[in-house]
Amino acid sequence: xxxxxxxxxxxxxxxxxxxxxxxxxxxxxxxxxxxxxxxxxxxxxxxxxxxxxxxxxxxxxxxxxxxxxxxxxxxxxxxxxxxxxxxxxxxxxxxxxxxxxxxxxxxxxxxxxxxxxxxxxxxxxxxxxxxxxxxxxxxxxxxxxxxxxxxxxxxxxxxxxxxxxxxxxxxxxxxxxxxxxxxxxxxxxxxxxxxxxxxxxxxxxxxxxxxxxxxxxxxxxxxxxxxxxxxxxxxxxxxxxxxxxxxxxxxxxxxxxxxxxxxxxxxxxxxxxxxxxxxxxxxxxxxxxxxxxxxxxxxxxxxxxxxxxxxxxxxxxxxxxxxxxxxxxxxxxxxxxxxxxxxxxxxxxxxxxxxxxxxxxxxxxxxxxxxxxxxxxxxxxxxxxxxxxxxxxxxxxxxxxxxxxxxxxxxxxxxxxxxxxxxxxxxxxxxxxxxxxxxxxxxxxxxxxxxxxxxxxxxxxxxxxxxxxxxxxxxxxxxxxxxxxxxxxxxxxxxxxxxxxxxxxxxx
Ligand code: HEM
Numbered sequence: 230x231x232x233x234x235x236x237x238x239x240x241x242x243x244x245x246x247x248x249x250x251x252x253x254x255x256x257x258x259x260x261x262x263x264x265x266x267x268x269x270x271x272x273x274x275x276x277x278x279x280x281x282x283x284x285x286x287x288x289x290x291x292x293x294x295x296x297x298x299x300x301x302x303x304x305x306x307x308x309x310x311x312x313x314x315x316x317x318x319x320x321x322x323x324x325x326x327x328x329x330x331x332x333x334x335x336x337x338x339x340x341x342x343x344x345x346x347x348x349x350x351x352x353x354x355x356x357x358x359x360x361x362x363x364x365x366x367x368x369x370x371x372x373x374x375x376x377x378x379x380x381x382x383x384x385x386x387x388x389x390x391x392x393x394x395x396x397x398x399x400x401x402x403x404x405x406x407x408x409x410x411x412x413x414x415x416x417x418x419x420x421x422x423x424x425x426x427x428x429x430x431x432x433x434x435x436x437x438x439x440x441x442x443x444x445x446x447x448x449x450x451x452x453x454x455x456x457x458x459x460x461x462x463x464x465x466x467x468x469x470x471x472x473x474x475x476x477x478x479x480x481x482x483x484x485x486x487x488x489x490x491x492x493x494x495x496x497x498x499x500x501x502x503x504x505x506x507x508x509x510x511x512x513x514x515x516x517x518x519x520x521x522x523x524x525x526x527x528x529x530x531x532x533x534x535x536x537x538x539x540x541x542x543x544x545x546x547x548x549x550x551x552x553x554x555x556x557x558x559x560x561x562x563x564x565x566x567x568x569x570x571x572x573x574x575x576x577x578x579x580x581x582x583x584x585x586x587x588x589x590x591x592x593x594x595x596x597x598x599x600x601x602x603x604x605x606x607x608x609x610x611x612x613x614x615x616x617x618x619x620x621x622x623x624x625x626x627x628x629x630x631x632x633x634x635x636x637x638x639x640x641x642x643x644x645x646x647x648x649x650x651x652x653x654x655x656x657x658x659x660x661x662x663x664x665x666x667x668x669x670x671x672x673x674x675x676x677x678x679x680x681x682x683x684x685x686x687x688x689x690x691x692x693x694x695x696x697x698x699x700x701x702x703x704x705x706x707x708x709x710x711x712x713x714x715x716x717x718x719x720x721x722x723x724x725x726x727x728x729x730x731x732x733x734x735x736x737x
Contacts (some may be wrong), residue, residue: 238392238487249276250283288551288583291340294385295351298334299429299482300549302490303538305329305499311533314450314503315442317562321356329356331538332552333429333481335572336368337388341581346466347424347683349415352434352456353554355534355596357511361600364558365454366578369426370419370433370510372662373519374412377652380575384409399690412653413706419665420683421676423462425470428484430495438556439516442501444732451504451516451566453523467683489541497538500530505599517568518653520663549597553582555629559634587611602677604631663706681713688714689721694698696722 232505248254262274268419280595292298305319305327312321319327334351335342349370355362374384388407406412418424426432434456443449465473473480488495502523506514542548555578556571566573582590588609590596597614604617605624621628670676680713688699695719704711 245407250279252276260428263585265637268699270367281586292585293581294336295331295334296340297338297344297414298351298486298549300330300332300552301493301538301542302328302330302540303494303536305354305534307534307537308498309533311442311501314444314452314501315562316444317336317358317363317442317560318360319356319363319560320562323646327356327358328353328534330548331536332486332549332554333432339386340522341478341545345425345470345473345478346417347467347470347687349419349424350426350429350432352432353552354434355552355554355558357599360600361560361601362558362596363560363563364554364556364616365434365456366554367436367454367554368434369434370423371437371453371522372414372418372453373570374406374415376411376517376519378570380409381570383575384512385411392450399687400692400695403649403688403691403695407695407702410702410705411653411659413663413702414520414522414666417663417680417706420687421666421680422464422466423465425465426481427463427465429481430460430485430488431458431459433462434497438568438571438631440571441564441566442503443562443564449506449564451506451509455500455502456536457500459498459535466599466679483642485538486541487679489538494537494539495630496535498532499534499536500532502528503531506530515653517566519568520659543547547593550588551586551592551593552595553578553586553593555579555582589613592654595704657705660705667707667710668731679711681710681717684714685717685721688718689723690736692724 233485246254247258253275258276258280261268262271263279264271270279274681285651307320307325310323314319318348319325331354331736333353334452335346337345337348338346340351348410350371352365352366354367355588356364375381384405387401390396391401406416434536436452436454439451442452477483486497498697502525504516504523509516512523515526555575556565557575559565565575579590585592591598591601592614592687602617604622606621607616607622614705622632667677667680670680684703688696691699700715700718703714703731
């Protein structure tokens with residue numbers, strides 16, 4: 230039932246009558262009712278009170294992580310048949326197209342923080358498939374700092390502000406990383422120049438986690454998803470990133486918006502790495518360990534599609550600030566793996582959306598699936614979709630619904646009664662892939678030097694015991710790396726700026 234036009238859909242050439250929020254025409258929006266020329270204001274001036282009260286409530290909580298971001302709409306297209314792997318609607322049928330919305334972000338900074346800060350980048354895409362919304366909530370690195378989800382809030386606190394000084398704090402930052410050395414692999418990514426991408430358009434996206442692609446016969450494969458930028462990977466050096474933070478803190482946002490506006494549509498080619506359950510069992514690396522990659526020489530990339538961003542949002546707040554991604558927004562044909570970090574994320578995102586956007590966050594237009602019929606969820610703040618009208622709010626014998634059989638079998642994995650285990654301890658294995666990455670950097674002109682410079686500039690602002698422990702961590706990765714970091718860091722320490730004040734700057 231549409232009672233009135235959506236104000237957002239009025240065309241610019243129309244000349245709407247200005248009104249209060251209840252639709253009452255107002256002659257002069259910039260004049261408040263008062264008694265005489267200099268008298269006090271009148272409480273009856275609904276227009277003024279309406280305006281002020283709404284203004285007072287303009288802000289909603291920013292995302293607790295990934296607060297600063299930019300996004301756009303686009304389209305996914307299947308380029309290669311992978312029907313041998315999945316029945317997922319969006320992936321079945323060569324050339325099939327599915328609309329999507331993407332949002333890219335930095336992780337640790339607040340909404341006003343510089344786009345070029347050294348940080349992983351978020352890489353989220355929501356696909357409006359025929360069988361519901363499927364969200365990719367990825368990062369631009371294929372691994373993460375931890376493999377036990379209970380560490381996530383703790384870790385994030387150390388990357389944010391010191392509770393006393395309210396400053397970014399290099400001691401907290403490295404204190405955590407040097408005492409949780411499973412993060413070494415992600416630290417190698419973060420402090421290479423990959424930690425400062427040139428723009429959102431010039432970076433890759435990775436599922437990081439293992440997912441399962443399933444078929445109706447109950448068979449499945451483990452997969453990881455890679456999205457490679459078709460613009461080519463491009464990064465800033467530490468110095469360039471620092472300069473850009475000062476010159477144009479919104480550079481990534483501007484670059485994405487302008488390129489789409491100018492018709493230069495960015496695109497990403499999407500690949501799968503695939504492991505059968507049998508191969509996964511024999512695989513050298515634990516496929517549920519988010520700190521490890523699947524080396525591409527062992528598990529090659531298989532292309533399956535491409536998505537292109539071709540339309541900017543009309544309204545940033547409505548469409549990008551209010552977009553709500555979750556790894557648990559899945560559709561038939563894909564399932565989560567047992568990766569404990571992924572499992573906990575399945576809970577955390579809808580939970581934070583209920584806090585940030587409200588219990589009916591799926592009714593916000595950008596989050597709405599193509600079709601949903603869910604009348605057993607009723608009421609709640611901002612139930613704006615008609616609230617399912619007179620439909621029964623329980624499985625009523627007076628109103629039949631169809632229940633579509635889930636195509637995939639529920640019998641994919643059988644868990645034998647295993648003992649409860651708490652943590653995977655850090656072992657020598659945790660330094661094998663970081664060591665490999667150090668070698669890879671060695672094959673790219675100047676990249677090892679940049680890495681050493683990037684770490685030492687930041688680490689020099691940390692307290693001495695933390696610095697020492699961090700040298701030990703890098704030495705476990707590679708002896709020369711540890712020595713070089715120590716040498717360069719100690720040249721700079723104590724940091725020229727004070728311990729606390731220097732940290733915000735040293736972060737870049
Ligand atoms: C955002 C939790 C790990 C990618 C968020 C948000 C929360 C969160 C609460 C804010 C969401 C919002 O307000 O809309 C967690 C927890 C994690 C975890 C508890 C681990 C236990 C990861 C990992 C990745 C990731 C491993 C990537 C592989 C993202 C992205 C966003 C995000 C891309 C921004 C989504 C957007 O653009 O709206 N995370 N996260 N997170 N997270 Fe995580």
